[in-house]
Amino acid sequence: MAKYKAPFRLVKPTKKGGIYYYRLGDDPKRTRHSTGCRTEKDAQAYCQKITAVDENGVKEVLFGDFSANMFIVGKCPYLANKVSDGKPVTAKLTADYRAYIENYILPYFKEMLLSSITPAEVRRWRNSIMDGSFKPKSLRASPPAHETMNKVRRVFEIVMNEAEDEGLIKSNPVSKVSPLSKQVYKKRDALTKEEVDLLFPDNDEDLLRIWGDYEKASMLYLVLTSGMRSGELRALKWSDIDWKNKGVRVTKAITAEQKLGPTKGKKARGTVPPSRTFELLKKWLELAGKSEPDAFVFAGSDGFSPSSSGRLRCALRNAMQHAGINTDGRKNIVVHSLRHTYNTLLYTVLPSDALRGTIGHESEAMTQRYAHLTPDEAIKQYGKKYRKAIEKTW
Known part of the structure; x- marks a missing residue:
């Protein structure tokens, strides 16, 4: 025996x-x-x-153990099956899906048995995230957008589908929980030219009264006059500033995980702000004292990491209060509104294809005419053709 x-x-x-x-x-x-x-x-x-084993003698498995290799290339059967089926598996997809597991799902379900996860438990998990009682790792704002939460739910569903296929659970509890409804976002408003003049007065004394220092003033004025996104501005390094041709190379962006990544459109571009933008940047450079090519133009509190998006929001909110703009709160003015303002004010100044090129939007015509340009070539071409009109706008 x-x-x-x-x-x-x-x-x-x-x-x-x-x-x-x-x-x-x-x-x-x-x-x-x-x-x-x-x-x-x-x-x-x-x-x-x-x-433990269930009534059929099948060993119970913890969610954390089962999901340990999910979306890790070379270890995940799900990814191997997709590749064998001829379906694309990108590095971004695997990184994003793995991050959803580690940041949103594992902190809650890691020590739970797969068989103990019910639709009711899935709803409690999602509700706790949306009401802020459970905050996932790396989540800066609470709650997340419905679109983000639905992506996380889909990843969770894939993991539990794999568990069902392996006979570890009878049915997928996540499939019984419907996705969140599509959110209706409040429209972001643009500033008028009069509001721009109030926010960025010509007199330096008034400018500093509103912004407090040249760093904040140059930071938000650059967003306004270049059409850059917040993440692109925060990724900007001194080597991206073309002082001679008065242009800015937009090549990188700070991701939601606070890492340096590609721009939203995955393409580098060049933009040509007015002369005053470079005057403010020079004043900030004199105060910053850091002009190493690889240094961030707008660094965080430690002087080395990129500035936070919250810092931009706070700077704009305080400046608008000091300038007496939108005090009744009727307009939805956020940092991204400056990009909308750029688009609005230059809409009648630049040809539509050139405007799309500077802000990183694509169309078939823009692709044919400008997509082949490097950032340096774009700066020279846009500057040569449209410099006078751009200077006059601001």
């Missing part, structure tokens, strides 16, 4: 108050695993949970 082997064996900590470890009974290598528990009772309960 075969000798009975216990499903696990606890290993007591060597120090009082230490972590209990365990060895699985069927592991010939006798590998030690951490329970994460500091009492024998909790450690026993943890081990019983992970070694």
Whole structure:
């Protein structure tokens, strides 16, 4: 008769108050695993949970263990199946999906058995994120957009589909939870030319009264007069400033994960702000004292990392209050509104294809005429053709 082997064996900590470890009974290598528990009772309960079997004798699996390799290239069967089916698997897709698991799903479900995850539990998880009682990792604003939450739900559904295919659960609980409805966003308004003049007066004394310093003034004026997105501005380095030709190379953007990545359109471009933008940038450079090519133009508090998006929002909000703009709150003015303002004021100044080229929007005509230009070539061409009109606009 075969000798009975216990499903696990606890290993007591060597120090009082230490972590209990365990060895699985069927592991010939006798590998030690951490329970994460500091009492024998909790450690026993943890081990019983992970070694349990259902009524059919199938071993129960924790969500964290099952999803450990999901969307990791070379380890994930789901990705391997997609590749074998001839479907595209991009690095961005795998990185985004893995980030959704680690940031949104694992913190809540990691220690839950797959079989214990019910539609009701999925709804509680989603509701707790949307009402702010549970905040996922790396989430800067709460709650996330419905579109983002629906993407996370879809990733969760894929993971549980795999568990169902492997016979670990009878049905997918996530499939029984409908996606969130599409949000209707409040339209972002643009500033009028009169409001622009109030926000950025010609007199430096008035300008500093409104903005507080040249960094904030040059930062938001650059957004306004270049059509750059917030993430593109925050990724800007001194090497991207073309002082000679008065242009800016837009080549990178700061992602939601606070990393340096490509622009939204995945293409570098050049833009030609007016002379005053470069005058303000020079004044900021004199104060900053950092002009190394690889240094961020607008760095964070540590002087090395990129500035935060919240800093831009706060600077614009305070400046509008000091300038007496939108005090009744009727207009929805945010940092991205400056990009809309750029588009509005230059709409009748630049040809539509050139305007699309400077702000990073594409059309068939723009692609044919301007897409082949490098940022440096675009700066020279736009500057030569439209410099006078741009200077007059601002």
